Amino acid sequence: MRPIDALVNALPAGRVVTDPDVAASYARDRTFVEPGQPVGVVLAASRDDVVATLRWAGEHRVPVVPRGAGSGLAGAATATEGALVLSLARMTAIRELSPADEIAVVEPGVITADLDRAAREHGLMYAPDPSSYEISTIGGNLATNAGGLRCVKYGVTRDSALGLEVVLADGRVLHTGRRTMKGVTGYDLTGLFVGSEGTLGVITSATVRLRRAPAAPPATFAAEFGSLRAAGAAVSAIMAAGCQPSLMELLDRATLEAIDDWRHIGLEPGVNAMLIGQSDASDGQAAVERMERLCVQNGASFVAVSSSPQETEELIGVRRMAYEAKERLGACLVEDVCVPRSVLPEMIGAIEAAGARHDVRICTVAHAGDGNLHPVFIFEHGLAEPPASVWAAADEVFTRALELGGTLTGEHGVGLLKRRWLALEAGPVTREVQHGIKAVFDPLGILNPGKAI
Amino acid sequence: MRPIDALVNALPAGRVVTDPDVAASYARDRTFVEPGQPVGVVLAASRDDVVATLRWAGEHRVPVVPRGAGSGLAGAATATEGALVLSLARMTAIRELSPADEIAVVEPGVITADLDRAAREHGLMYAPDPSSYEISTIGGNLATNAGGLRCVKYGVTRDSALGLEVVLADGRVLHTGRRTMKGVTGYDLTGLFVGSEGTLGVITSATVRLRRAPAAPPATFAAEFGSLRAAGAAVSAIMAAGCQPSLMELLDRATLEAIDDWRHIGLEPGVNAMLIGQSDASDGQAAVERMERLCVQNGASFVAVSSSPQETEELIGVRRMAYEAKERLGACLVEDVCVPRSVLPEMIGAIEAAGARHDVRICTVAHAGDGNLHPVFIFEHGLAEPPASVWAAADEVFTRALELGGTLTGEHGVGLLKRRWLALEAGPVTREVQHGIKAVFDPLGILNPGKAI
Numbered sequence: 001m002r003p004i005d006a007l008v009n010a011l012p013a014g015r016v017v018t019d020p021d022v023a024a025s026y027a028r029d030r031t032f033v034e035p036g037q038p039v040g041v042v043l044a045a046s047r048d049d050v051v052a053t054l055r056w057a058g059e060h061r062v063p064v065v066p067r068g069a070g071s072g073l074a075g076a077a078t079a080t081e082g083a084l085v086l087s088l089a090r091m092t093a094i095r096e097l098s099p100a101d102e103i104a105v106v107e108p109g110v111i112t113a114d115l116d117r118a119a120r121e122h123g124l125m126y127a128p129d130p131s132s133y134e135i136s137t138i139g140g141n142l143a144t145n146a147g148g149l150r151c152v153k154y155g156v157t158r159d160s161a162l163g164l165e166v167v168l169a170d171g172r173v174l175h176t177g178r179r180t181m182k183g184v185t186g187y188d189l190t191g192l193f194v195g196s197e198g199t200l201g202v203i204t205s206a207t208v209r210l211r212r213a214p215a216a217p218p219a220t221f222a223a224e225f226g227s228l229r230a231a232g233a234a235v236s237a238i239m240a241a242g243c244q245p246s247l248m249e250l251l252d253r254a255t256l257e258a259i260d261d262w263r264h265i266g267l268e269p270g271v272n273a274m275l276i277g278q279s280d281a282s283d284g285q286a287a288v289e290r291m292e293r294l295c296v297q298n299g300a301s302f303v304a305v306s307s308s309p310q311e312t313e314e315l316i317g318v319r320r321m322a323y324e325a326k327e328r329l330g331a332c333l334v335e336d337v338c339v340p341r342s343v344l345p346e347m348i349g350a351i352e353a354a355g356a357r358h359d360v361r362i363c364t365v366a367h368a369g370d371g372n373l374h375p376v377f378i379f380e381h382g383l384a385e386p387p388a389s390v391w392a393a394a395d396e397v398f399t400r401a402l403e404l405g406g407t408l409t410g411e412h413g414v415g416l417l418k419r420r421w422l423a424l425e426a427g428p429v430t431r432e433v434q435h436g437i438k439a440v441f442d443p444l445g446i447l448n449p450g451k452a453i
Numbered sequence: 454m455r456p457i458d459a460l461v462n463a464l465p466a467g468r469v470v471t472d473p474d475v476a477a478s479y480a481r482d483r484t485f486v487e488p489g490q491p492v493g494v495v496l497a498a499s500r501d502d503v504v505a506t507l508r509w510a511g512e513h514r515v516p517v518v519p520r521g522a523g524s525g526l527a528g529a530a531t532a533t534e535g536a537l538v539l540s541l542a543r544m545t546a547i548r549e550l551s552p553a554d555e556i557a558v559v560e561p562g563v564i565t566a567d568l569d570r571a572a573r574e575h576g577l578m579y580a581p582d583p584s585s586y587e588i589s590t591i592g593g594n595l596a597t598n599a600g601g602l603r604c605v606k607y608g609v610t611r612d613s614a615l616g617l618e619v620v621l622a623d624g625r626v627l628h629t630g631r632r633t634m635k636g637v638t639g640y641d642l643t644g645l646f647v648g649s650e651g652t653l654g655v656i657t658s659a660t661v662r663l664r665r666a667p668a669a670p671p672a673t674f675a676a677e678f679g680s681l682r683a684a685g686a687a688v689s690a691i692m693a694a695g696c697q698p699s700l701m702e703l704l705d706r707a708t709l710e711a712i713d714d715w716r717h718i719g720l721e722p723g724v725n726a727m728l729i730g731q732s733d734a735s736d737g738q739a740a741v742e743r744m745e746r747l748c749v750q751n752g753a754s755f756v757a758v759s760s761s762p763q764e765t766e767e768l769i770g771v772r773r774m775a776y777e778a779k780e781r782l783g784a785c786l787v788e789d790v791c792v793p794r795s796v797l798p799e800m801i802g803a804i805e806a807a808g809a810r811h812d813v814r815i816c817t818v819a820h821a822g823d824g825n826l827h828p829v830f831i832f833e834h835g836l837a838e839p840p841a842s843v844w845a846a847a848d849e850v851f852t853r854a855l856e857l858g859g860t861l862t863g864e865h866g867v868g869l870l871k872r873r874w875l876a877l878e879a880g881p882v883t884r885e886v887q888h889g890i891k892a893v894f895d896p897l898g899i900l901n902p903g904k905a906i
Contacts, residue, residue, distance in 0.1 A: 100793075100794065100795035101793040102794075103793070123695070145641075152634075155612075156635055159612065172882050173882065174886060178860045179793050179858045179859075180793055180823075180824055181794070183860040183862065184598045184648045184867070185860055185861050185867060185871075185875070186867065186883065186905065187890055187906065188598075191644035192640055192641055192644070194641065195641055212695035236553065239555075240552070242668065281735075283735055283736055338631075340551070340633055341553065342551070342553035367635075370633075370634045370635050371633055371634060371635075406632075407631045407638050408638050409636065409637050409638055412637070414637070414639065425638050426638060429621070429625050430627060430629070433642065433894070434640050436893035436894075437893055440890055440893060441886070452640075
């Protein structure tokens with residue numbers, strides 16, 4: 001009997017996929033990273049399935065790669081050769097939604113936008129909204145501590161995670177955190193699991209915080225600038241004026257051209273940056289008008305303002321198209337540096353210089369209010385690896401981000417993709433401590449080995 | 454040579470206090486808990502002092518009890534017999550305050566309110582404001598993950614902590630986190646240290662997030678109710694209506710009487726609860742008027758509304774007097790349960806019942822918007838231990854809080870005081886994991902042993 005047969009026997013019928021072609025379809029995330037061939041895929045439908053899977057994995061020393069929707073951008077869910085893939089995508093129940101306590105208890109396979117929609121029926125919202133929120137899962141968002149467009153106002157996924165149910169590497173079940181808004185009993189295990197990319201345990205349920213949804217639709221502006229630097233200055237002015245945008249996105253010319261080639265948005269020559277901002281405050285229209293004035297004062301050539309939901313959707317729609325538009329241009333190395341907001345223009349300049357020096361096409365969007373930039377390095381489809389020029393340009397971008405007081409990854413995570421740069425940011429003491437923590441939870445090293453730390 | 458002499462030699466002159474009477478004055482926090490006699494006190498003035506102290510402690514296997522201002526309410530900074538007390542109160546530099554990036558880099562001994570005042574000079578604020586914020590330190594706030602009055606809107610201390618410099622038990626220096634608003638490189642060590650009560654390392658510097666200070670003074674209301682239950686219903690209505698108060702405090706009759714006895718606030722008969730709320734939003738006056746209406750609809754007998762800073766200070770001043778007023782009544786066992794907001798009235802009922810059943814005077818204030826209650830059990834000054842009736846009443850309160858989906862401690866921490874109840878909330882798997890993490894950072898067990906977990 002092969003080891004995998006013992007797992008088939010331990011789980012209800014239909015849970016284990018061993019057909020290599022089907023298994024391979026669960027091996028990738030949204031990066032170019034070539035996965036290894038997994039030994040199989042478990043389609044978990046319950047916590048008990050996860051417990052049985054991890055017990056089997058420990059007994060047979062088989063690495064386990066947990067995954068949600070596979071929409072990650074760092075290779076954290078990429079299967080490694082001979083690993084078992086553990087998909088949580090079928091655990092889709094919203095077990096509880098309490099309007100009075102403003103919390104929900106959800107399984108990891110719930111699609112992020114579905115939870116938000118369920119909350120809106122009660123006048124609430126689930127705030128974290130990665131660009132992938134229509135396809136990504138809460139479990140994946142928790143595993144990567146996903147950010148998103150609204151996090152400039154509402155924080156990242158960790159800020160909405162109150163408590164977790166986690167299956168540990170040896171099959172024991174750990175409950176972390178709480179149902180209350182505050183709590184300080186013991187160490188913050190919830191925060192530790194969020195962003196740990198499946199290397200410490202497998203999340204099988206989460207208690208998350210909901211928030212009051214804004215009463216009125218948000219007011220929105222889109223401003224065009226002749227230079228990224230001018231747009232960056234407008235961002236600084238808007239944040240310093242206390243406008244508290246609920247969204248503040250920056251797109252460069254290369255990104256706008258990619259979108260225009262695809263969807264014909266009527267991009268004018270001379271527009272080298274677009275800034276899109278939103279306020280969902282009760283005085284949002286006034287806030288957006290203030291932001292509009294600050295854009296004009298900082299050199300915007302054109303500003304459109306809207307408070308109708310349809311026009312707003314058009315303005316925001318440009319931003320939501322950005323990643324797909326780039327995927328049409330070639331394979332993408334998507335980076336995710338985050339810098340202190342005041343050096344955003346300088347960081348943009350460094351990205352442009354790196355692209356020019358290494359002759360690499362780079363399209364950049366930024367969650368500008370957070371100082372979080374996504375330079376996307378385009379290269380030829382079909383290559384197993386980005387060419388040396390792309391790695392060299394990426395090297396420069398990371399090095400400069402760290403010099404400017406920034407970080408390698410604002411919201412996508414380390415996964416496989418950023419491990420080559422990890423030592424630039426995390427010194428030996430940090431890495432030793434991280435591996436010490438990993439060993440507490442996973443002494444056999446079966447949980448997503450080679451990722452995150 | 455005594456072991457302590459080696460420490461005296463290793464540090465600059467004047468850093469080590471060995472006089473037993475002076476040392477004893479650094480042995481207590483604000484609880485009644487009787488400390489042991491420390492072997493000495495280090496008055497650290499730099500990170501290097503902390504490094505030398507921990508190296509010495511490791512070599513001689515001497516437990517170290519870090520402390521800030523000693524204003525804690527759970528015994529986390531209480532000296533144990535034979536321990537070395539490590540005071541960070543002299544490390545008071547605000548090393549950097551960047552208005553553009555909305556961050557500050559501070560030493561642990563900075564008084565919380567001093568940082569807030571320094572930030573206000575730039576139109577910013579440091580949001581976390583435990584009631585003790587005029588005497589407590591940032592280091593102590595971080596060690597306990599302190600909450601406060603404003604955290605109903607701005608979150609707890611952890612939500613403002615971006616990065617830390619920590620001296621580990623063996624004297625190595627660890628840097629956690631970042632200067633950026635977002636970041637997901639590796640595990641969340643910053644969050645892990647916050648709230649760990651000095652059991653994992655000693656914080657010697659913190660990068661904290663500042664926020665835009667509201668442009669106008671807050672609008673404030675104070676409402677009187679005939680019953681706590683009615684006041685609790687008003688809280689629920691206010692939160693459900695999305696009023697987003699920046700402060701929402703509830704005081705019971707026993708607390709109001711204690712304040713009235715001391716400061717003669719003109720407490721009327723029949724007033725059994727007071728609710729004080731604030732909005733610092735740009736439309737704060739309108740928000741407070743909405744809150745006022747909801748109080749009246751829920752049975753308030755009187756509501757005062759103010760937007761003048763002086764009147765506001767008078768209304769809030771009542772709340773700020775609460776703890777001192779109770780200390781005049783006797784020794785205090787201050788508890789800190791937190792429950793889902795919807796069961797706040799039920800929890801209040803359980804506290805009243807426990808007090809009546811065991812004939813214990815209990816005064817309760819609550820950060821009502823968070824569901825965080827501070828029942829203060831009064832007993833005779835001079836007793837070494839609270840009488841059995843107090844422990845029995847506290848037992849009931851904790852048990853009921855957990856039954857209602859709550860937690861033992863919302864913001865004060867476990868320290869020594871709540872360890873007797875810890876097993877009620879944290880199961881064996883949680884405790885084993887916590888102790889495993891502790892061992893990674895402190896294999897010799899010299900850092901504040903017997904606290905927190």
